Amino acid sequence: MSDFSSMGLNKPIISAITELGFKNPTEVQLKSIPLLIDKPKDIISLAQTGTGKTAAFGLPILHHIDTNSKFTQSLIISPTRELCLQITQELKKYAINLDKLNIVAVYGGSNIQEQAKSIKRGAQIIVATPGRMLDMLKRKYVNISKIDFCVLDEADEMLNMGFYTDIKSILAKTPKTKKTWLFSATMPNEVSKIAEEFMKNPYKITVGEKNSTSENVSHISFLINNRNKYNSLKLFIDSCSDIYSIIFCRTRRETQKVCEKLIGDGYSSGALHGDLSQNQRDSVMRAFRTRQIKILVATDVASRGIDVESITHIIHYKIPDEAEIYNHRSGRTGRASKKGLSVLFFSDSEKRKVKLIQNKLKINIKPSQLPSKNEVFSNQIIGYxxxxxxxxxxxDLNPFLSSINDNLESISKEELIRKIASLEFEKKLNSFNEEETKASKGKKGKDLRYQINLGTKDYYNWQNLKEFLTEICSLSPGDIYNVDVQKTKSFFNSKPEHKDLIFKVFNNFEIENRTVNVNITNKRGQRDESSKSHKERRFNKNKKKKKSKSFKRNFK
Incomplete structure (x- = not known):
């Protein structure tokens, strides 16, 4: 049984996946699909992300669906909005030839009433995130008491995110006669508990070893000094000719800071973390998927469920506490038979964590040395x-080049090469030289912390306040950082050389006849409250619609 046509799938499904270019089933599909079509039963399938799990459960579900009935027959639970939408889109592609089939995605951050209406019209398949599904059950917007199949996709991810109680509550509303299909990359204790409580003698499918990593991913590490970590990161990025990467950080603040620095240094980068609104998050992910940005800096929580093809490097800027998290991060590269590289930065004090990860996952994280700046710079010029x-x-360009040929007659080949190199690489060379100067002389002065009398009350969060400050002061994004927004005031950092410019811009500066004051403060470590305020305003908006104020900037 080496192709899809011999697995017993309905002809309309075979026709659809053939059109999509499906040829040879992956290992998890070979082991799952025939079993779930012939005599469906409870299964636990352990396989890494990117191995074709969506088709492994999606095709059998579509095979068994009765499109003449409008009852909800299948429920698929996934950890994040992104994965929920991705599964829905894939199922719709597989089901293009099935008439009267309605697949509805249910997730937070979107209008719950609209989702309820879609289900009321008849949804044979619901793909949902745990939180929103539980909310809809409580409001009695959905009935899952007669479903035939329930899929728990990325089960370990969901439980790592704290959805154990939610999943138990959802499964308690389903019939005991249903078949439960659990798909997971690893098998932590919480997943085992769910299996014991809600599954009957599940058949176990394992692709690779239990808790194993993908064979397509190589692992290397760099022992670095934490004070030089960012410069080491830049050096590694510069050493890669065509990088398309996710950089994992531990906290929102670190994610924001690293992304701001990369943007300020001219890298095509975007941040993904919990302080972003849903629209901002969608915008960043669109830019990353279309490669408008090549480097995504993300927290583990915000990035869960991301499935982007052809990622070349996973960079662990901060080493995770658990081997499973390292495994999930690394599993986002090396997909669809492509090779990937997992890169770990760690310090002396974190050597023990590296050993634990290697032992738990049975992998070799090869110690490596970063190239010198001169080597990287030389290779970039050669590559260019x-x-x-x-x-x-x-x-077709020839008619436009005649005058240029005349202008270049007086320039030798060697001089032309030097001019092209200077035009393309002068800024980067200056950046290298500045870093060398700082390293040799030490920091000439600490950055300055400013206080400004604008805050969440004025409808600012850290992002749009940063945009406002950089625009109004004509600075680059990397020149304004560590932005913390509170109710009536905010704080931000900048280098000492920008002090005179900032004070000049905000001298007698007004917004709607209100004076905006900027002062230097010695206070440090303020807490950003803009994400909390954003959520509160969104909650209040649902209770009572408010018109948001828009500021007009008046310059004096």
């Missing part, structure tokens, strides 16, 4: 000119 040499000539 290699691209020029290998570029195909477009003869």
């Amino acid at each position: 000119f290699d691209k020029i040499i290998n570029t195909n000539i477009n003869d």
Whole structure:
């Protein structure tokens, strides 16, 4: 049984997946689909992300669905909004030839009434996140008492996120006669408890070893000094010719800070963390999927459920506390038979954690040495000119080049090469030299902490306040950082050399006849309250609609 046509799937499904280019089933599909079609039973399938699990459970579900009935027959629970939408989109592609089938995605951050209406019209399959599903059950917007199948996708991720109680509450509303299909990359104790309580003699499918990592992912590590961690990160990124990467940080603040620094240093980067609104999060992910940004800096919680093809590098900027988290992070590269690299930065005090991860996952994280700045810089120049040499000539440009040929007659080949290199690499060379100067002389002065009398009361969060400050002061994004927004005031950092400019801009500065004051403060460690305020305003908006104020900037 080496192809989909011999698995017993309905012809409309075979036709759809053939059109999508499905040829040879993956291992998890080979082991799951025939079993779930012939005599469906409870199963536990252990396989890494990116191995084709969606089709492994999605195709059998579509095979068994009665499209003539509008009752909800299948429930698929996934950990995040992104994964929920992704599964829904994939199922709709597989079901393109099935008439009268309605698949509804149920997730937070979207209008619950609209989702309830879609279900009321008849939804044979519901794909849901645990929190929103539980909310809809409490409001009696959905009935899952007659479902035939329940899928728990990325079960370990859901339980790591604290959804154990929610999942138990949801499963308690389902019939005992249903078949439960549990898919997970690892098998922690919480997953075992769910299986024991809600599954009957489940058949176990394992792709690779239990709690194992993908064979397509190589692992390397760099022992670094924490004070030089960011510069080490930049050096590694610069050493990669075509990087498309996720950088994992521990906290929202660290994620924001690293992303701001990368943007300020000219890297194509975006941040993904819990302080972002749903629209901001969607915008960042769209930009990353379309490669408008090449480097995504993310927290573990915010990135759960992300499935993006062709990621080349996973960078652990902060080592995780648990091997399972390292495994999940690394599993986002090396998918669909492509090779990937997992890169770990760690300090002397974290050596023990590295050993624990290696022992638990039975992998070798190879110690490596970062190249020197001169080596990286030299390779970048060589790579740039290699691209020029290998570029195909477009003869349509010839009419526009005649005058340029005349202008270049007086310039030798060697001088032209130096001019091109200077134009392309002067800024980066200056950046390298500045870093060397700072390293040799030490920091000339600490950054300055400012207080400004704008806050959440004025509808600012850390992002739009940072945008406002950089725009109004004509600074780059990396020049304003550590932005913390509170109710009536906010704080931000900048380098001493920007002090005169900032005070000049805000001298007699007004917004709607209100003076905006900026002062230097010695206070440090303020807590950002903008995300909390945003959630409170959204909650209040549901209770009583408010018109948001818009500020007009008046310059004096």
